[in-house]
Each structure stands twice: as structure tokens, then as C-alpha cells.
Amino acid sequence: MKATEATTISVGVSAGSARLRVLERSGWFAALSPALKRELLDRAVVRRCAARSLIYAAGAAPSGLYAVLSGEVRLEHSAKSGKFAFYQGLRAGDFFGLLSELDQSPRFSDARAWTETTVLQLPHAEFQSLYRNSAPAREAFVALICENLHTTLGILVEEHSAPPRSQIAHILLTLSSREPDQAGEQLKLTHEAIAAMAGVSRQTTSKILHEFRQTGLIAMQYGQLSVHDAARLRDIAEA
Known part of the structure; x- marks a missing residue:
């Protein structure tokens, strides 16, 4: 499958815009203070991704925190045996890419735009600046990774019991x-x-x-x- 790069098309997201309403589908984002929402959006860029293009690849260095604005992103992983192990589909309002930003580890999976997709990206440098210098942002990011962990554990329980x-x-x-x-x-x-x-x-x-x-x-x-x-x-x- 050919991997193409996503294209940066704009900076920032206007308050009250349709994109902001999409982000607020996330309970995590909706619960942030207005000041922190504004800070995140002012530092972010919007990227348009062609269908089947890679947003980032497994093994790559952290490149920021992302949210799906439209379309679909799939997180794909292949086991050491080479077996395909696609494990998550993300739609509008879903955030992804946080773990590598928190622990500075390489990306665990490919993140691929499955259809024509638009994502919001808080770039690596901007994420790290907020994480290190803003206590409210740091608390919010920890809350999001805990939410993601609970979701993952729930999926694992379902897979082993149902x-x-x-x-x-x-x-x-x-x-x-x-x-x-x-x-x-x-x-x-x-x-x-x-x-x-x-x-x-x-x-x-x-x-x-x-x-x-x-x-x-x-x-x-x-x-x-x-x-x-x-x-x-x-x-x-x-x-």
C-alpha cells in the first residue's frame, strides 16, 4: 500500500467553528477550561490527508497529539510474525497519538487515513511546551491517557470474555x-x-x-x- 504524506492546510481553529464543535464530541475536550481549549487550538495546525496516506508510521519519533476532524483514521499494527493486527478505528472527535508524546517512545502503530480525512495536530514541540510549562495542560493530558487506558482495558476484557x-x-x-x-x-x-x-x-x-x-x-x-x-x-x- 503506497504511503503518501498529509498536507498542512491551515493554522488554528476558530472559536465556535464547525471544527470546534467536532472536537467537543470528545468528553475530554469538552470538559477543558475555555482558556486551555484556546491554548491548544492556537498552537495546533489542521492537516488534510489523502485516503490511505500515513499520518505517522510505527517506529517513528513522536510528532504530536492528533484529533480526527472528519473522515476516519485506523491504527494498524503488525505482529513480529507478520500477521496483520489492525486494532482501532477512529472517527470525528477522537484523539490519538498521546502515549508516545508522554513517554517519548517510538510510535507503536501506523496511523493511516482510511478515507479522505482531516486531522488537527498539536505538533511535538508545542505539546512538549504545554506539558512542561502548564500544570492544567499536564493534568489534562494525564487524564486523557487514563481515559484511553480504561477504554483499552475494557476492549481487552470484552475480547477475552465475549x-x-x-x-x-x-x-x-x-x-x-x-x-x-x-x-x-x-x-x-x-x-x-x-x-x-x-x-x-x-x-x-x-x-x-x-x-x-x-x-x-x-x-x-x-x-x-x-x-x-x-x-x-x-x-x-x-x-
């Missing part, structure tokens, strides 16, 4: 409900990607998706998927 049918139903519901402004949008997901997220084989995933399609819960066509009966999927996810 049956594959429930896991896949939960994944489809989560991904289909991330952008309320774009209800009904088809998800661009391969069976391989869903299998990696659920931690099950591709064969098992294909069998379950076929069942969901046959019973009218979802529709699938040419690598795209849409949820038709969220209520019944939710019953399966919670079983």
Missing part, C-alpha cells in the same frame, strides 16, 4: 455510531480487519457476517458494510 458473535456485533455497532451527522454511511471494512479487531479467525468472522446479512441485520457489498438493524445487533452484543 463470544465471537457478540464481539463482532459490538464492533459493528461501535463503528456505525461514531459519526451521528453521517447516519447511514457505509463502513469500509474488510473481513480481515473485523477479524483482527475481534481477535478471531477470518473464517469465523466471514461465517458470522454471512449470518448477520442473511437475517437482515447488515448489508455488505464490495468491501462496504452498513447496519440495518441496530436494535437486534445490540441484543446480540449484550448477550
Whole structure:
């Protein structure tokens, strides 16, 4: 897959703008003080990313904190065996890239724009300046990494306790409900990607998706998927 670079298109985000409203879908960002929001936005840049372009690569040095403004970002990781292990999809309002900024470690995963995507980037130097010199910012960043850790632990618990049918139903519901402004949008997901997220084989995933399609819960066509009966999927996810 060819990797292309994202393009910086503007600096800052105006208060009250549509982009600011997208960021406030994040409970973490919405809870920040007005002064800290303004500080973050004044230091940030907006980048437009072509579909399938790399925002950053696994093993790269930290390059800042990011938030999705539109489109979709996928965090992808390959195990030492070479097995593909895509593990997270991010939509508008989601923040990512914090861990490497906090501990100065190389990036653990590739961050790839899956469709045409716009992201907000708080560059590395700006992040570090805020983290070192602003106690409110430092407390906020620690709160965000704790929130992310709780989410990750919750996903791990689900993967190890729920049956594959429930896991896949939960994944489809989560991904289909991330952008309320774009209800009904088809998800661009391969069976391989869903299998990696659920931690099950591709064969098992294909069998379950076929069942969901046959019973009218979802529709699938040419690598795209849409949820038709969220209520019944939710019953399966919670079983």
C-alpha cells in the first residue's frame, strides 16, 4: 500500500467553528477550561490527508497529539510474525497519538487515513511546551491517557470474555455510531480487519457476517458494510 504524506492546510481553529464543535464530541475536550481549549487550538495546525496516506508510521519519533476532524483514521499494527493486527478505528472527535508524546517512545502503530480525512495536530514541540510549562495542560493530558487506558482495558476484557458473535456485533455497532451527522454511511471494512479487531479467525468472522446479512441485520457489498438493524445487533452484543 503506497504511503503518501498529509498536507498542512491551515493554522488554528476558530472559536465556535464547525471544527470546534467536532472536537467537543470528545468528553475530554469538552470538559477543558475555555482558556486551555484556546491554548491548544492556537498552537495546533489542521492537516488534510489523502485516503490511505500515513499520518505517522510505527517506529517513528513522536510528532504530536492528533484529533480526527472528519473522515476516519485506523491504527494498524503488525505482529513480529507478520500477521496483520489492525486494532482501532477512529472517527470525528477522537484523539490519538498521546502515549508516545508522554513517554517519548517510538510510535507503536501506523496511523493511516482510511478515507479522505482531516486531522488537527498539536505538533511535538508545542505539546512538549504545554506539558512542561502548564500544570492544567499536564493534568489534562494525564487524564486523557487514563481515559484511553480504561477504554483499552475494557476492549481487552470484552475480547477475552465475549463470544465471537457478540464481539463482532459490538464492533459493528461501535463503528456505525461514531459519526451521528453521517447516519447511514457505509463502513469500509474488510473481513480481515473485523477479524483482527475481534481477535478471531477470518473464517469465523466471514461465517458470522454471512449470518448477520442473511437475517437482515447488515448489508455488505464490495468491501462496504452498513447496519440495518441496530436494535437486534445490540441484543446480540449484550448477550
